[in-house]
Amino acid sequence: MQNKANRNEFDRIARYFAPLAASFPGAFGLKDDAAVISPSAGAEFVVTTDTIVAGVHYIGDEPPALIAAKLLRVNLSDLAAMGARPRAFTLNIALPKAIDDAWLEAFAAGLGADQEKLGITLIGGDSVSTPGPAVFTLTAFGEVEQGKAVRRAGARPGDLIFVSGSIGDGAFGLRVLQEQIEGLSESDSAFLIDRYRLPQPRLDLGRNLPDLAHAAADVSDGLAADLGHIALASGVRAKIQAAKVPLSAAARNAIASRSALLETALTGGDDYELVFCAPAANAPAIEALSRETGLPITQIGEIEAGDGVSVLDQDGASIILSRPGFSHE
Amino acid sequence: MQNKANRNEFDRIARYFAPLAASFPGAFGLKDDAAVISPSAGAEFVVTTDTIVAGVHYIGDEPPALIAAKLLRVNLSDLAAMGARPRAFTLNIALPKAIDDAWLEAFAAGLGADQEKLGITLIGGDSVSTPGPAVFTLTAFGEVEQGKAVRRAGARPGDLIFVSGSIGDGAFGLRVLQEQIEGLSESDSAFLIDRYRLPQPRLDLGRNLPDLAHAAADVSDGLAADLGHIALASGVRAKIQAAKVPLSAAARNAIASRSALLETALTGGDDYELVFCAPAANAPAIEALSRETGLPITQIGEIEAGDGVSVLDQDGASIILSRPGFSHE
Numbered sequence: 001m002q003n004k005a006n007r008n009e010f011d012r013i014a015r016y017f018a019p020l021a022a023s024f025p026g027a028f029g030l031k032d033d034a035a036v037i038s039p040s041a042g043a044e045f046v047v048t049t050d051t052i053v054a055g056v057h058y059i060g061d062e063p064p065a066l067i068a069a070k071l072l073r074v075n076l077s078d079l080a081a082m083g084a085r086p087r088a089f090t091l092n093i094a095l096p097k098a099i100d101d102a103w104l105e106a107f108a109a110g111l112g113a114d115q116e117k118l119g120i121t122l123i124g125g126d127s128v129s130t131p132g133p134a135v136f137t138l139t140a141f142g143e144v145e146q147g148k149a150v151r152r153a154g155a156r157p158g159d160l161i162f163v164s165g166s167i168g169d170g171a172f173g174l175r176v177l178q179e180q181i182e183g184l185s186e187s188d189s190a191f192l193i194d195r196y197r198l199p200q201p202r203l204d205l206g207r208n209l210p211d212l213a214h215a216a217a218d219v220s221d222g223l224a225a226d227l228g229h230i231a232l233a234s235g236v237r238a239k240i241q242a243a244k245v246p247l248s249a250a251a252r253n254a255i256a257s258r259s260a261l262l263e264t265a266l267t268g269g270d271d272y273e274l275v276f277c278a279p280a281a282n283a284p285a286i287e288a289l290s291r292e293t294g295l296p297i298t299q300i301g302e303i304e305a306g307d308g309v310s311v312l313d314q315d316g317a318s319i320i321l322s323r324p325g326f327s328h329e
Numbered sequence: 330m331q332n333k334a335n336r337n338e339f340d341r342i343a344r345y346f347a348p349l350a351a352s353f354p355g356a357f358g359l360k361d362d363a364a365v366i367s368p369s370a371g372a373e374f375v376v377t378t379d380t381i382v383a384g385v386h387y388i389g390d391e392p393p394a395l396i397a398a399k400l401l402r403v404n405l406s407d408l409a410a411m412g413a414r415p416r417a418f419t420l421n422i423a424l425p426k427a428i429d430d431a432w433l434e435a436f437a438a439g440l441g442a443d444q445e446k447l448g449i450t451l452i453g454g455d456s457v458s459t460p461g462p463a464v465f466t467l468t469a470f471g472e473v474e475q476g477k478a479v480r481r482a483g484a485r486p487g488d489l490i491f492v493s494g495s496i497g498d499g500a501f502g503l504r505v506l507q508e509q510i511e512g513l514s515e516s517d518s519a520f521l522i523d524r525y526r527l528p529q530p531r532l533d534l535g536r537n538l539p540d541l542a543h544a545a546a547d548v549s550d551g552l553a554a555d556l557g558h559i560a561l562a563s564g565v566r567a568k569i570q571a572a573k574v575p576l577s578a579a580a581r582n583a584i585a586s587r588s589a590l591l592e593t594a595l596t597g598g599d600d601y602e603l604v605f606c607a608p609a610a611n612a613p614a615i616e617a618l619s620r621e622t623g624l625p626i627t628q629i630g631e632i633e634a635g636d637g638v639s640v641l642d643q644d645g646a647s648i649i650l651s652r653p654g655f656s657h658e
Contacts (some may be wrong), residue, residue, distance in 0.1 A: 028481075031558070032411070032480055033407040033410040033411055033481070033546055034375045034377035034407050034411045034413070035377070036373055036374070036375055036376075036473070036478045037376060038368065038373035038374065038475065039367065039368070044365055044366065044367035045365070045366050045367065046363045047364045047365075047366060047419060047452065047453055048363035048364070049419050049421055049453060049455050050421075050455050051421040051422075051423055051455045051457050051464075051466065052457070053459045053461070055460060056458060079363060081362040082362055082363045082365070090376060090468060092379075092380040092421075092466045092468075093380075094380055094382055124378060125378060128380050128381070129382070130382045130385060131382075131384060131385070132382070132459060132460070132461015133460060133461045135380075135423050135459065135464045137380065139378065139419060139421075141376075142363070144365070146367065151357060151361055152360065152361050153357075218362055229360070233361070
């Protein structure tokens with residue numbers, strides 16, 4: 001947080017953000033021209049970055065702490081998908097005048113609590129003003145043993161396809177907020193909204209992926225789309241059985257009352273689960289990891305020769321997805 | 330450039346930005362969840378980041394290639410100030426609908442030409458849409474030998490203060506564009522505007538700073554302010570002689586017709602020169618480096634015990650700066 005800041009921005013950085021960088025010597029208290037950082041011995045860096053815009057990527061009236069936490073977590077989900085452990089991040093904020101100190105204090109407090117919980121530290125950034133909506137960019141640095149990053153490319157015919165947690169909750173949560181899904185119980189609605197607002201990056205699974213998986217992605221664009229990315233990058237076909245895709249009780253209740261929502265679950269995105277491809281020989285180790293971490297990991301299909309993504313119903317017939325998977329925005 | 334992009338954004342990334350990342354294997358063609366990067370043997374990373382907003386940090390009608398080049402160069406100036414060599418960068422763009430493919434193509438072409446010239450490579454980023462003005466964030470990674478980064482802290486009483494190039498041109502160029510400075514020759518105006526629009530990061534000097542300097546900063550907030558940052562971080566006083574501050578012929582012409590502009594030169598910012606503090610014993614090596622690189626390096630003062638920045642006129646009297654140096658925004 002260096003150049004071209006006016007005094008108000010210097011003050012805000014010193015007050016709200018410098019404490020988040022205090023434990024990292026190479027951040028120099030956010031007061032120097034840049035930060036200095038080295039990977040641990042034998043490791044290399046994995047770098048990912050996301051930008052969110054008020055009114056586009058979040059509604060705008062969410063608690064600031066939740067906006068901060070989600071921005072951090074979607075980046076950590078990308079690190080987990082590469083098999084990396086979180087290390088540090090930079091934050092760039094462009095703020096309209098309407099954002100006051102109380103809002104920013106709550107945002108920074110949420111970020112501080114979440115970085116503590118998730119084991120990552122702020123090391124730099126920038127703060128500017130804008131006449132438009134708030135724009136936040138977070139760039140996260142993770143570490144992985146040299147040469148061990150798990151890519152989208154690498155899936156091989158015969159690999160099994162696994163997915164963590166449950167799929168569709170995030171997309172349903174957004175639609176509950178938009179009142180496109182109604183009639184759910186209060187607790188189901190609250191569960192789905194929480195899943196949309198506060199993703200759980202699968203860091204414990206992620207750091208084990210280099211030893212287990214040939215390929216991985218996080219489920220952000222939608223399960224079908226992200227599997228499609230793996231299939232394309234690997235030059236293979238991903239075949240999944242829709243009935244095997246893990247659903248939460250709340251998502252099952254939603255689909256029970258409107259069956260078209262099954263497709264929403266498969267294509268909706270905002271899951272921040274991990275989908276990965278591993279040889280069958282690793283299935284016992286994956287099962288053991290699931291037990292150990294308490295995170296459900298479900299086999300949903302197989303990799304075969306070919307291309308694209310094939311989703312089969314219970315009779316083995318292909319389900320045609322009307323929207324195979326890019327997120328609306 | 331991964332999450333939550335719609336098809337148009339995927340296409341734009343593939344068409345305009347993926348070619349800029351083609352030479353860097355760990356960028357994975359901008360198609361994976363993250364990039365992978367390691368510092369060279371014995372080196373560590375220096376990380377800096379800047380955000381610019383249309384209508385705030387640039388006027389808006391500049392050629393897109395110049396906007397891209399300036400954004401890259403201000404970050405490289407920070408790397409140079411730390412003694413680092415450029416290595417890679419990420420780019421996040423939030424674009425309004427009004428920005429069409431032709432604009433973006435020109436922006437990417439400018440970035441591509443400049444990254445080639447300056448020896449750095451795009452490795453990742455994000456592209457989103459915004460209902461507000463365009464917002465760009467660039468995060469640059471440089472390399473420095475482990476433990477050799479040049480900080481703002483480190484200046485010692487007895488050090489000489491040096492500055493590269495000439496000071497004030499950027500601030501004057503902005504004011505020529507804003508028609509606050511008039512009556513200059515066409516060539517003087519063009520020179521100053523170019524200095525404002527296209528900073529020259531002092532990379533050759535920067536990479537030599539670890540062997541020469543105790544402390545350094547780039548001059549972005551204004552010479553007085555950036556020297557103030559060094560003085561504060563180092564716990565010393567910076568004393569400079571105003572008459573020694575190097576001025577271009579165009580800046581001298583502007584000051585000749587309006588003497589108050591001398592203060593603008595000392596406080597205006599946007600110079601992207603390097604100011605650094607070095608022991609007197611290194612003066613011959615600094616002079617040799619200046620000859621070798623063709624970059625003027627001028628001694629403008631000394632570090633002494635105390636605090637703050639003291640600017641002396643030709644009679645040794647203190648000049649009181651009305652605005653010791655934060656940039657307006």
